[in-house]
Amino acid sequence: MLRPSPGRWPLAARVAVSTAITAGVGWAAGDIGAGLIATLGVFTADYGTDRPYANRGIQSAIIALALAAAVTVGAWASAFTLLAVAAVSVVAVLAVWLCAALRVGPPGGYMFVVVCAAGIGVSASHL
Secondary structure, eight states: OOOOOOOOHHHHHHHHHHHHHHHHHHHHTTOHHHHHHHGGGGGGGGSOTTSOHHHHHHHHHHHHHHHHHHHHHHHHHTTSHHHHHHHHHHHHHHHHHHHHHTTOOTTTTHHHHHHHHHHHHHHHTTO
C-alpha cells in the first residue's frame, strides 16, 4: 500500500510563474541568456516546503548559495570536457550526500546537478 503524499501543484505553479517572470525580465532587458541563467535561482523554491517558516528561510538561503556555487563550478569547468564531466560528477556526489545527511527532501541533489550542467552549457556556448 502506498502512502498518500501531499499535492505539489501549488508549488509547481509558483515556480512556473517565478520562472516566467524572471525570463521575461531578461527578455525585456534584451539579454534572454541572462534571464534564463537567473531562472536557475527559482529552483530554491522547490526546497523546504514542509518545514516551519523560520527554518525554511535559513534552508532557502543555504540552498540559494549552494545553487550559485554549483552553477559557478560548472561555468569554471566548461573550458575542458573532462573537467566539466568531473565537475558535474563531484557536484552530484556532494549534493546527494549532503541532502541525504541533512534530510533536505525532494528534489534533493537533482537540482544541483541540473544547475551545474546549465552553467557548463551556457559557458561552453560562449567559447
